[in-house]
Amino acid sequence: MEDDGDGIPFRDLPLAFERHATSKITSAADIMRVGSFGFRGEALASIASVSRVRCISRTADEDPGGMIEIEGGEISRREPAPRNIGTSVTVSDLFYNTPARRKFMKTAQAEKRAVMKLLTRLALAHQDVRWLVKTDGDIAMDLRPAAGLTDRVKDLLGASVAGHLARFEFEKGGFSIGGLASRPTWTRGNREQQFVFVNRRPVESRALSQAIVQAYREVVPTGRYPVVVAFLQVPTGEVDVNVHPAKTEVRLLLEREVFTLLKNALVDGLSLRSADDLRPWSGHDQVTGGGTDENATERLAEAEGDYLRRYFQRGSSAGYEASGVAAGQGQLFGASALRDDESTGQDSALDTAPGLSLAQDAPLHPAPFWQLHRTYIVTQIRGGLVLIDQHNSHERILYNEARKSLESELGVATQQLLFPAHLDLSPGQVQAWQAHADQLTTMGFTIEAFGGRSILVQGIPASLKNWNEGRLLLDMLDDLAYDSNPSRENQVDLLASYACHGAVRAGEPLTVPEMQNLVDQLFATDTPLSCPHGRPTLIQFSLSELEKRFGRS
Known part of the structure; x- marks a missing residue:
């Protein structure tokens, strides 16, 4: 390992390998506000005690520098040696004097992966440093100083990953956080590309990992993990790095506050749930004012470069209308569709669902x-086309509506049934109903016990369309069976179950106005890219992909 730092004076070389010798702290109080990565003075001493080490260093005040060789913790050679300003440390024959420890080493390839993993974290934390790593004569990593985190991430994780990351920043109460995180449409099967740093120290923290999980809970499927590179800056007195010898585990004095800070930074500060660039597009932009065609093109290019400025244009719709629409489907999304009744040849009446009426200025x-x-x-969208899953999208719409109603003081409006529904429950469904009775009431259900394992449903949420003679409630109770702890996380599961069973199904035909209204409501939610279970609501196909498939590129 070589660096071009300040170097170590020749007279101090033996002291650098003594246990607990450090220049990072000068008093006991400094331990509580450690700002450097190492401070105990044990790393070099520990390495030198189980290997053969050569260290050559030179400061700006010395010429030449000095060299020291240590075998098994004992100095075997010490003399002046030429070198540029900086330090180099060579370690060989690791565990040569402790064979019992050496036989437990992993394969060379596994040890190499562990080293590269550590160096990746360090390179992310120190973007202004050049990193050159060689293994068996081959270059494994060659990173020039980067202009910023985005460039360093691109070098380490690849341009394909970096293209799906967005920057986030958040600051509160002397704590700050910033970094890059992937949108919900880009995930991995493990947490290998989740990096968290506290005061530029790479750390492993269950609380901070859980904050990432909670931030992506509703937008990423179970078993998938986003790419996150997060840097937390906290006062040095608020973090204890003495928890573990490796100093990767830290204890935060205000752990709950930092947890909330990271979660909010990802949810709110990053806007990673925005999908304005995936909104439908007519194929024409309205350019106002004078100017040449070249100026208009430049303005359009600028608009395409900033997806947050993209918007829907109001107007009529043209497209294919599905025939044979099932009765009642006109109420699905808050507006009925005009369709020809093949049996009568007359248009059906416009029947607006209560509480979900389509305003005249709704963005068609x-x-x-x-x-x-x-x-x-x-x-179609500006850069290609999208496929939107009608069931997943309607799930997201229903979930958000129910969640907002629960968060308000009024709750969800209830529609009384003309004929109360009598339902027989299984033992598991009974337990689920008893555990979640208050939440079901808040959601708009009016349910009473009716003897034994029977219940009487007298009211349902006013906006519910797929009641299906009680089948929806039975399915919800099946999902919640044997869950006896109605916590806030369970409330999320309850709402997700309600949305899933109440949403329009795959295979149900929709008219153009219904599709139009569904898309409007989907993009009006704060999380349009996924359903409450984390499944995607839409898939994008870019023009470049299509052109490549047709041999036009």
Whole structure:
């Protein structure tokens, strides 16, 4: 290992390998506000005690520098030696004098992976440093000083990963956090690309890992993990780095506050749930004012570069209307669709669902909509096209509406049934109903015990369309069976179950106005990219992908 730092004076070389010799602290009080990565003075001493070490160093005040060789913790050679300003340390024959320890070493490839993993973390933390790593004569890592975190991430994780990351920043009460995180559409099967730093120290913290999980809980499926590079800056007195010898585990004095800080930074500060660049597009932009075509092109290019400025244009819709629409489907998304009744030849009346009426100024789009296999909605966007899953999208809409109603003081409006529904429950369903009775009431259900394992449902949420003679409630109780702890996390599961069973199903035909209204409401939510279970609501196909498939690139 070589660096071009300040170097170590020749007279201090033996002291550098003594246990507990350190220049990082000058008093006992400094231990509580350690700002450097190492401070105990044990690393070099520990390495030198089980290997053969050579260290050559030179300061700006010395010429030449000095060299020291240590075998098994004992100095075997010490003399002046030429070198540029800085320090180099060579370690060989690791554990040569402790064979019992050496036989427990992993394979060379596994040890190499561990080393590269550590160096990756250090390179992320120190973007202004050049890193050159060689193994068996081959260059394993060669990183020039980076202009910023984005460039360093691109070098380490690849341009394909970096292209799916967005920057986030958040600051509160003397604590600050910033970094890069992936959108919900880009995830991995493990946490290998989640990096958390506290005061630029790479750390492992269950609390901070859980904060990432909670931030992505509703937008990433179970078993998938986002890419996150997060830097937390906290006062040195608020973090204890003496928890573990490796100093990767830390104890935060205000752990709950830091947990909330990281979670809010990802949820709110990053806006990683925004999908404005995936909104339907008519294929035409309205350019106002004078100017040449070249100026108009430049303005359009600028608009495309900033997806937050993209917007829907109001207007009519043209596209394919599905025939044979089931009765009652006109109320699905708060507006009925105009359709020809094949049996009578007359248009059906416009029947607006209570509480979900379509305002006259609702943003309808000139972009065409088509329904594919009565399951997916196809529409174009500025950079290509998207496929929208009608069930997952409606799930997200219902979930957000129910959640907002629960968070308000009024709760969810209840619609009384003309004929109360009598339902027989299984033992598991009974337990689920008893555990979540208060939450079900808040959601708009009016349920009474009716003897034995029977219940009487007298009211349901006013906006619920797929009641299906009680099947929806039974399915919800099945999902919650044997869950006896109605915590806030369980409330999320309850809402997700309600949305899943109440949403329009795959295979149900939709008219163009219904598809149009569904897309409007989807993009009006704060998390349009995924359903409450974390499944994607839409998939994008860029023009470049299509052109490549057709041999036009």
